[in-house]
Amino acid sequence: MKLKYILGAAAISIALSAPVAAQTFNWRAHEGQTINLMLNNHPWSQAMRDLAAEFTAKTGIKTQIEIFNEEQFRARLTTLMQGKSADLDVYMSLTSREGAIFEKAGWYADLAPLMADKAMTMPDFNYEDFSASIRAASTFGNRIVALPINQEGPLFYWRKDIFEKCKVAEPKAIEDLPETAKALKTCDASMGVWAARGLRGAIPYALTAFINNQGGSYATPDGKPGLSQPNTLKGLAMYASLLKDYGPPGALNHTFTQVIELLGQGRIAMTHESSNEFANIMRFPGRAQDLGVTVLPPGRETKISKPVAIGWTVTISPNSQRRPASWYFLQWATSREIQTKLIANGVAPPRASVFEGQEFNKWIAEMPIRKAWADSLIEIGKTGTGVYQSPTERVPEARDIIGTAVQEIVQGASPVDAARKADEALAKLQ
Amino acid sequence: MRTSSAHVLAGYHWMAAPAMVFTIGMIGFPIGYAIWLSLSNVPPGGTPVFIGLDNYARLVKDPEFWNAFKLTVSLYVMSLSMQLVLGTWLGLLLGRSRAAQGLTRVILVSPFMLPPVVVGMMAIVILDPSFGIANWLLAQIGLPPGLWLSDPRTVLFTFAVLDTWQWTPFVALIVMGGYLSLPGEVFEAVELDGATSFQRFWHVTLPLLGPTLVTAAVLRSVDILRFFDVIYLTTQGGPGNSSTTLNILAYRRGFEFFDFGYASAIMITLSAVVLGSVLIFSKLRAAVAW
Numbered sequence: 001m002k003l004k005y006i007l008g009a010a011a012i013s014i015a016l017s018a019p020v021a022a023q024t025f026n027w028r029a030h031e032g033q034t035i036n037l038m039l040n041n042h043p044w045s046q047a048m049r050d051l052a053a054e055f056t057a058k059t060g061i062k063t064q065i066e067i068f069n070e071e072q073f074r075a076r077l078t079t080l081m082q083g084k085s086a087d088l089d090v091y092m093s094l095t096s097r098e099g100a101i102f103e104k105a106g107w108y109a110d111l112a113p114l115m116a117d118k119a120m121t122m123p124d125f126n127y128e129d130f131s132a133s134i135r136a137a138s139t140f141g142n143r144i145v146a147l148p149i150n151q152e153g154p155l156f157y158w159r160k161d162i163f164e165k166c167k168v169a170e171p172k173a174i175e176d177l178p179e180t181a182k183a184l185k186t187c188d189a190s191m192g193v194w195a196a197r198g199l200r201g202a203i204p205y206a207l208t209a210f211i212n213n214q215g216g217s218y219a220t221p222d223g224k225p226g227l228s229q230p231n232t233l234k235g236l237a238m239y240a241s242l243l244k245d246y247g248p249p250g251a252l253n254h255t256f257t258q259v260i261e262l263l264g265q266g267r268i269a270m271t272h273e274s275s276n277e278f279a280n281i282m283r284f285p286g287r288a289q290d291l292g293v294t295v296l297p298p299g300r301e302t303k304i305s306k307p308v309a310i311g312w313t314v315t316i317s318p319n320s321q322r323r324p325a326s327w328y329f330l331q332w333a334t335s336r337e338i339q340t341k342l343i344a345n346g347v348a349p350p351r352a353s354v355f356e357g358q359e360f361n362k363w364i365a366e367m368p369i370r371k372a373w374a375d376s377l378i379e380i381g382k383t384g385t386g387v388y389q390s391p392t393e394r395v396p397e398a399r400d401i402i403g404t405a406v407q408e409i410v411q412g413a414s415p416v417d418a419a420r421k422a423d424e425a426l427a428k429l430q
Numbered sequence: 431m432r433t434s435s436a437h438v439l440a441g442y443h444w445m446a447a448p449a450m451v452f453t454i455g456m457i458g459f460p461i462g463y464a465i466w467l468s469l470s471n472v473p474p475g476g477t478p479v480f481i482g483l484d485n486y487a488r489l490v491k492d493p494e495f496w497n498a499f500k501l502t503v504s505l506y507v508m509s510l511s512m513q514l515v516l517g518t519w520l521g522l523l524l525g526r527s528r529a530a531q532g533l534t535r536v537i538l539v540s541p542f543m544l545p546p547v548v549v550g551m552m553a554i555v556i557l558d559p560s561f562g563i564a565n566w567l568l569a570q571i572g573l574p575p576g577l578w579l580s581d582p583r584t585v586l587f588t589f590a591v592l593d594t595w596q597w598t599p600f601v602a603l604i605v606m607g608g609y610l611s612l613p614g615e616v617f618e619a620v621e622l623d624g625a626t627s628f629q630r631f632w633h634v635t636l637p638l639l640g641p642t643l644v645t646a647a648v649l650r651s652v653d654i655l656r657f658f659d660v661i662y663l664t665t666q667g668g669p670g671n672s673s674t675t676l677n678i679l680a681y682r683r684g685f686e687f688f689d690f691g692y693a694s695a696i697m698i699t700l701s702a703v704v705l706g707s708v709l710i711f712s713k714l715r716a717a718v719a720w
Binding site for chain 1 (some may be wrong): 560575577662664669682684686687
């Protein structure tokens with residue numbers, strides 16, 4: 001399936017590079033229009049709200065931006081799309097999560113024809129500047145449905161000062177994590193040791209590397225749900241036991257907001273949380289100096305390191321009556337110029353030219369932790385995966401079932417029983 | 431003469447037409463549409479396809495639905511009984527203490543003036559075992575910490591307590607109003623007969639307050655069965671499914687899993703439960719009327 005998307009993306013790239021009649025692109029061609037954007041609460045969205053005036057000054061197109069927290073964002077988006085509302089022009093989408101469902105529902109406009117139109121697309125847009133894997137995540141057959149706005153994945157954050165004080169070595173293999181946690185707890189029983197996502201739908205994002213690195217997989221070799229496989233069970237059990245034995249009280253209702261708060265306030269020694277939250281963590285006093293960041297350690301025997309690596313995208317509603325003006329916004333928002341500006345907001349740029357560019361390198365050279373963060377992103381960009389559930393198109397539901405299994409283990413269920421129950425539920429989604 | 435008046439009035443029936451149109455448009459249509467969706471398979475982005483009672487048949491066999499049903503009823507029973515008992519006690523206290531009525535009424539109104547989203551945020555800030563102030567306060571008086579909304583065994587009761595905190599004053603105000611309107615001579619007569627405080631309350635006050643209490647119960651029943659916002663903000667139905675009430679289940683099925691037809695069937699069922707409870711209380715009201 002993935003190969004199909006990559007081939008599709010390649011075919012589109014070739015088609016786009018074919019010579020066409022010379023046409024002139026004009027940033028002010030749609031002056032006077034107003035487009036409506038609905039965005040998920042994210043560092044990128046907040047930056048867009050701040051930079052929107054620049055877009056209006058450049059194009060004469062006004063923007064009306066609404067930002068919601070993720071759950072409210074999804075609920076409102078579903079309502080508008082199901083109702084075929086023409087009010088919405090531009091929205092954010094996590095194609096690795098909902099891409100298949102949205103594409104089947106016809107909730108994405110096709111950007112390929114717009115991209116192929118030289119009168120509509122800025123000359124230096126350069127779609128190939130986004131890496132092939134990032135492009136593939138938003139390509140369905142011959143259709144390009146969205147443009148990437150960031151790249152992200154969970155990273156391992158740890159307090160170097162606490163490790164040093166307790167004379168505990170940084171874990172070199174994922175199997176070292178329980179021992180590391182135990183040693184830290186023994187060193188200072190009043191210190192919080194570990195935190196991670198415990199809210200069911202949010203768990204698989206952080207859990208996946210625990211499974212993959214130990215040689216497990218969400219699927220069996222023949223494509224069936226595979227949580228009951230021995231190595232997958234190891235991952236489930238380790239994630240749950242870290243949360244149960246060393247996690248904060250109330251962890252089962254925690255998602256990234258609580259985890260980041262605990263890390264930022266200096267109340268935990270380590271976590272596995274989103275690269276996206278890097279800028280927020282750095283705002284807490286002292287964390288830029290005492291924190292380390294890297295990719296979660298690989299399996300000792302397996303040598304596998306395969307965390308989640310995904311990216312949010314921005315797209316156009318097929319019901320939009322202002323599609324050209326919306327396309328102008330997408331180009332501007334994902335341009336090299338804007339992505340360079342977003343670096344300061346901690347938005348990891350999906351364009352290779354920005355990631356390897358002078359400005360980005362100057363920014364990361366200012367602090368060692370920024371360099372570590374950028375190196376980790378490069379690594380997960382190469383080794384990561386966008387698949388973090390068993391094979392199904394009903395991705396949100398599948399992730400919910402996997403998260404429920406982890407919650408049950410935390411609450412005392414046997415990993416074998418919880419995994420078997422989850423596998424049965426997951427099989428019904430196939 | 432009477433026939434003639436009725437005839438004249440009948441000629442003006444058309445004047446009710448705007449109200450009828452409004453009622454049909456704003457109330458009848460959404461309910462009718464929800465029923466239609468509950469009888470359909472509604473794919474995301476697609477047109478509803480009529481499937482008869484299939485969604486309801488699926489519902490009957492779905493253990494998640496029955497779990498949600500059980501939780502909804504449990505929450506309802508816990509919340510309503512606490513609110514009626516505490517509300518009656520508080521209402522009578524206020525009714526008897528004239529000095530406390532003015533300022534206390536204003537203070538009492540404040541919890542139920544709060545939007546549910548504020549209550550949810552307050553619950554997060556106060557009850558989160560890692561960040562909240564509740565456990566800190568317990569520690570100060572030497573009590574062990576609680577997991578509140580993070581423990582499947584306590585989550586539902588914690589929601590019932592939250593709802594009781596917010597809405598008991600509402601019941602109290604209704605009870606107070608009812609108590610102040612009761613005929614004073616009855617109480618004087620009972621007092622002359624030498625009844626104890628408990629006898630006065632049990633044999634006189636409570637029966638006389640019957641219709642008032644039933645009214646309060648009807649109003650709270652409808653609201654408790656619709657209890658959604660605070661759960662969604664704090665636990666989203668978790669841990670596991672321990673706070674997934676029918677509202678939460680329908681929301682998740684519809685907006686998170688794109689299963690709109692099934693979500694509608696759940697909501698129609700819940701609406702029937704709400705209607706059923708209102709009808710039962712209506713019968714009860716007739717029984718306790720004096």
